[in-house]
Amino acid sequence: xxxxxxxxxxxxxxxxxxxxxxxxxxxxxxxxxxxxxxxxxxxxxxxxxxxxxxxxxxxxxxxxxxxxxxxxxxxxxxxxxxxxxxxxxxxxxxxxxxxxxxxxxxxxxxxxx
Amino acid sequence: xxxxxxxxxxxxxxxxxxxxxxxxxxxxxxxxxxxxxxxxxxxxxxxxxxxxxxxxxxxxxxxxxxxxxxxxxxxxxxxxxxxxxxxxxxxxxxxxxxxxxxxxxxxxxxxxxxx
Numbered sequence: 001x002x003x004x005x006x007x008x009x010x011x012x013x014x015x016x017x018x019x020x021x022x023x024x025x026x027x028x029x030x031x032x033x034x035x036x037x038x039x040x041x042x043x044x045x046x047x048x049x050x051x052x053x054x055x056x057x058x059x060x061x062x063x064x065x066x067x068x069x070x071x072x073x074x075x076x077x078x079x080x081x082x083x084x085x086x087x088x089x090x091x092x093x094x095x096x097x098x099x100x101x102x103x104x105x106x107x108x109x110x111x112x113x
Numbered sequence: 114x115x116x117x118x119x120x121x122x123x124x125x126x127x128x129x130x131x132x133x134x135x136x137x138x139x140x141x142x143x144x145x146x147x148x149x150x151x152x153x154x155x156x157x158x159x160x161x162x163x164x165x166x167x168x169x170x171x172x173x174x175x176x177x178x179x180x181x182x183x184x185x186x187x188x189x190x191x192x193x194x195x196x197x198x199x200x201x202x203x204x205x206x207x208x209x210x211x212x213x214x215x216x217x218x219x220x221x222x223x224x225x226x227x228x
Binding site: 043049 | 221222
């Protein structure tokens with residue numbers, strides 16, 4: 001079956017540090033890959049996505065590249081801010097999608113000023 | 114623009130009690146779903162619906178019922194609450210085009226504690 005593995009954290013960084021959150025996946029076929037973000041007290045919201053190999057998704061300074069050869073979709077940001085403190089979920093979509101996204105366990109990111 | 118609205122936001126139940134978590138969306142989305150979020154487990158799909166009158170089971174459906182009588186509403190019923198159902202519940206919706214691209218719109222969550 002499908003699965004997503006990501007570092008759980010918490011990951012604590014200082015403001016302006018470089019961020020990498022690792023995500024690897026197992027899936028049949030050719031899945032689409034996503035990063036969702038959950039700010040404190042809120043629901044999840046889509047951060048970025050990539051639908052095929054070598055695609056790069058980007059949004060709000062975050063980037064992730066779909067690497068089929070390493071089955072990875074690592075999230076990066078060059079300079080984090082306190083406002084980036086949140087839980088980040090890697091997810092995949094395989095097939096028609098009606099039976100939902102497969103989510104990783106989430107990575108809690110804490111940015112200190 | 115309300116989006117996906119869940120009520121209540123917080124609820125405490127005793128073991129064996131029943132309750133309904135409400136979910137409504139005003140985006141005319143065909144697809145609606147319920148997830149539960151547990152520490153160290155990520156999000157797991159409970160039930161989903163691809164349109165009014167159609168529902169199906171997700172990964173963890175036991176102990177929950179759903180119905181979809183209208184496009185807007187997708188309530189989740191706990192028939193006899195158990196402590197294992199203590200969790201944060203999220204409702205999410207999408208239009209079919211968005212579903213195929215994985216773009217789900219989430220409510221703010223309902224935190225349920227079963228004593």
